[in-house]
Amino acid sequence: MNTETATPNTVQTKKRILIVEDEVNMQELLKFRLQENGYEVAVAGEGFVALTKVRTFRPHLIILDLMLPKMDGYTICRLLKFNDGYKGIPVLILSARSSEDDISRGMAMGADGYMTKPYEPAELLAKIKELLNPAPPSDSAGPAAPNPG
Numbered sequence: 077m078n079t080e081t082a083t084p085n086t087v088q089t090k091k092r093i094l095i096v097e098d099e100v101n102m103q104e105l106l107k108f109r110l111q112e113n114g115y116e117v118a119v120a121g122e123g124f125v126a127l128t129k130v131r132t133f134r135p136h137l138i139i140l141d142l143m144l145p146k147m148d149g150y151t152i153c154r155l156l157k158f159n160d161g162y163k164g165i166p167v168l169i170l171s172a173r174s175s176e177d178d179i180s181r182g183m184a185m186g187a188d189g190y191m192t193k194p195y196e197p198a199e200l201l202a203k204i205k206e207l208l209n210p211a212p213p214s215d216s217a218g219p220a221a222p223n224p225g
Contacts, residue, residue, distance in 0.1 A: 092137075094137075096119075097170075137204060140170065150185050167187045
C-alpha cells in the first residue's frame with residue numbers, strides 16, 4: 077500500500093477567487109468550473125457581503141457582476157480600487173452589460189479586465205490566468221544590440 081504524501085516543495089497554494097454574482101445558477105457554474113481548474117472559490121450574492129468576503133477570504137482575484145442588489149458592481153470595484161489594502165487585487169468584471177459606455181465605466185472604476193456574458197469558458201480561464209500571473213513589463217526598446225567594440 078502506497079501512502080506517499082506530497083512534500084512541502086511540491087504542494088502549491090491554490091489561488092483564491094471570489095465570485096460576486098447574484099444569479100445562483102451563474103454562481104454555481106462559475107464555482108464548479110473554477111474549482112475543476114484548481115482554484116479555491118468563495119461566492120457573494122450582493123455588494124455588502126462581497127466587501128466582507130474580501131476582508132475574510134483574501135482573494136487573489138475577484139470576478140464581479142455589475143447588476144447586483146444593494147450595491148452595484150461599479151461601486152464595489154471603486155471602493156476596492158481606492159483602498160490601499162485591496163487595490164492590488166485584480167478585478168475582472170463579468171457582465172451582460174456590453175455597451176462601450178459600460179465597459180469604459182468599468183475600466184474607469186479600476187477594473188483590470190471586462191468580459192461579457194455569455195462568455196466562452198476557455199477565454200474566461202485564459203483571462204483569469206493572465207490576471208493572476210501578469211507578464212513582467214517589457215522593455216519597449218527591444219533587446220539590446222550587441223556591443224560592436
